[in-house]
Amino acid sequence: MAQREKGTVTSLASLVSAEEAQKAAKRVEGSIAEHQKELDRIRHFISDNNNLINHIQKLPDELHHDIMVPFGKAAFFPGRLIHTNEFTVLLGEGYYVQRTSKQTVGILQRRGEVLDSQVESLKAMMLDLKAEASFFGSTAAEAAEGLVEIREEYVEEHPTERMSNEADSEKPDTSSSSKVHNVEVASEDEEYARIMSRFNELEKEELETEHVDEDTDFGCSINKHSFEQLKISEGHLLGNSSLKQNSESLGQSQQNSAERSTVEILNVQQVPEDNYLRRESSPQKGTSNSTKPLPQPVKEKAQAANASKSEISDVKATIETGFDSTKAFTGSIVEHAHGLLANAASETTSSQSTGLRTSKPVSRFKMQRGSR
Amino acid sequence: MDSVRQLKVQRYEDFVDRRLKPDLVRAIAERDKVFESQKIFSDLRKSIETLEKNAATSLRTMVNLGSEVYMQADVPDTRHIFVDVGLGFHVEFTWPEALEFISVKEARLAKQIDEYTLLIASIKVQIKMVCEGIQELLQLSSA
Numbered sequence: 407m408a409q410r411e412k413g414t415v416t417s418l419a420s421l422v423s424a425e426e427a428q429k430a431a432k433r434v435e436g437s438i439a440e441h442q443k444e445l446d447r448i449r450h451f452i453s454d455n456n457n458l459i460n461h462i463q464k465l466p467d468e469l470h471h472d473i474m475v476p477f478g479k480a481a482f483f484p485g486r487l488i489h490t491n492e493f494t495v496l497l498g499e500g501y502y503v504q505r506t507s508k509q510t511v512g513i514l515q516r517r518g519e520v521l522d523s524q525v526e527s528l529k530a531m532m533l534d535l536k537a538e539a540s541f542f543g544s545t546a547a548e549a550a551e552g553l554v555e556i557r558e559e560y561v562e563e564h565p566t567e568r569m570s571n572e573a574d575s576e577k578p579d580t581s582s583s584s585k586v587h588n589v590e591v592a593s594e595d596e597e598y599a600r601i602m603s604r605f606n607e608l609e610k611e612e613l614e615t616e617h618v619d620e621d622t623d624f625g626c627s628i629n630k631h632s633f634e635q636l637k638i639s640e641g642h643l644l645g646n647s648s649l650k651q652n653s654e655s656l657g658q659s660q661q662n663s664a665e666r667s668t669v670e671i672l673n674v675q676q677v678p679e680d681n682y683l684r685r686e687s688s689p690q691k692g693t694s695n696s697t698k699p700l701p702q703p704v705k706e707k708a709q710a711a712n713a714s715k716s717e718i719s720d721v722k723a724t725i726e727t728g729f730d731s732t733k734a735f736t737g738s739i740v741e742h743a744h745g746l747l748a749n750a751a752s753e754t755t756s757s758q759s760t761g762l763r764t765s766k767p768v769s770r771f772k773m774q775r776g777s778r
Numbered sequence: 779m780d781s782v783r784q785l786k787v788q789r790y791e792d793f794v795d796r797r798l799k800p801d802l803v804r805a806i807a808e809r810d811k812v813f814e815s816q817k818i819f820s821d822l823r824k825s826i827e828t829l830e831k832n833a834a835t836s837l838r839t840m841v842n843l844g845s846e847v848y849m850q851a852d853v854p855d856t857r858h859i860f861v862d863v864g865l866g867f868h869v870e871f872t873w874p875e876a877l878e879f880i881s882v883k884e885a886r887l888a889k890q891i892d893e894y895t896l897l898i899a900s901i902k903v904q905i906k907m908v909c910e911g912i913q914e915l916l917q918l919s920s921a
Contacts, residue, residue, distance in 0.1 A: 458844045465849070475841060475851045478822040480815075480862040481876075485853035487841065496846030510847060517845070 413558030419549040427546035434539040438532055445528045452521045459514045466491040466507045783915055790912045794905055802901045809894035816887040822861070823880045829856055830873055 465471065468490060475485035493510040494502050505513065829837075837853040859876050860868040863883075871879060 454844065458847065461843065462847065470852075473841070473851065474860065475837075475839060475853050477839075477859065478825055479818045481822050482860040482868060483837065483853040483856055484858070484860070485837075485851050487849055488852045489850045492850065493843075494840065494848040502848075514845065514847075 413556055416555045416557075418545070418553040418555055421555070422545055422549050424546045424550040427542050427549060431539050431542035431546060434535055434542060438535045438539065441528055441532050441535065445525065445532070448521055448524055448528065452518060452525070455514055455518045455521065459511050459518070462493065462507055462510050462514070783918070787912050787915050790908050790915075794908050798901055798905045798908070802898060802905070805894055805898045805901060809891060809898065812887055812890045812894060816884060816891065819880050819883050819887065823877060823884075826859070826873055826876055826880075 465487070469488075470490060471487040473485060473487055474482040477483050491506050493505050493507065495505050495510055495513055496502055835856055837856050839851050839853065840848040841851045842848055857872060858870050859873070860870050861876055861879060863869050863879070869879075
């Protein structure tokens, strides 16, 4: 599978050996322990500070307190504290200042705030280190399990979306409504768009299966020729009016489907960070172009479809451009042609299918929907 | 034969690194503690002698409440002093009694220091001897 991609597949164990990751994890654990000690020390300071604040607040309550006055480190005198509202506080650098109880409490509280901020920064550092340690641990485990890393260049996800958007804006008869819808749709919830894409995909499958039954009804319009015509008209809408662009647009659409298939293959490989994964609805379809889940733009289109028929036909066109040209197409193509007709019909060589489409496009679409 | 010798050298080195050197560090730390208390008592003796000289019966001093916050303290009678005699016991002495106790205590501390100095020296000798032994083994093996 990997050979078919531009991406590379590397075993995680070849990049990081499990032992080294474990060593790194242990080292980080060690520094966490050091930080923990530092944290405990500062917490001890904080509790001391708080005790001292309480103590100092109570001291001025009495005129004097009987204490044992320390005399050196090994001796005491019985004595008492006097002048209980006068404190001499060290400010640092050998400077002392005389303060009252309240002022001293203020100084101590500010010291406490500094300690608190130190605790906060230590905690943040420890959280970082813990995250690092768990990352190393999981890396070691993954390397031991033989996980592989898959990298691939980013590929434009929805080439057809832009194409159809341009087509919309250039269509004079639908531009007013479709533009507004496009803007609204763009702001729609992605989740909703995803669900809609799933619906759309299922509808499309249904259409394809039904097509076999209804083949006789639309026989004239469902052939390769009409599909080619569609390509031509699309090419025209994009500003490529010459028929030479026909083959180009076909090639483009095929390339698009090829790109999508690579995206799908990526999904199947289950890279956890891959955004595609969430979008992926049925991995077993990965190798088949025709059943490929439709990208987001199509879903957005589908929402717009409720408002105008031409929008719907546009959506169908978007869907089908991603397909193999050998696939047969049903009434949906017919609907698309209807949308295009206003400006495209004159340029394209008119065929019987075109004529047929012009007569009753809307009712046919309805018929198709109704038959489901 | 060489491997046996190698093993012996290894064991001697382990003995030096894991037994003798930690012992030496511990003995030095113990001796430093004793030095410290010796200094405390000599300070106390000097202070009491100063009080005696000045015949100060009352004293006003500053008490450290913690975090370098001080408050004034008044000692109305300095003739009786409580001295730490060890194990958390404080004994009430008069000045001469205190001085007598301090001299006894200082002699005891000096003796302890001598003991520790001896211990440290003997540990150092042991380390040196084992190192010599290792050297001898290596010389034999190389010869």
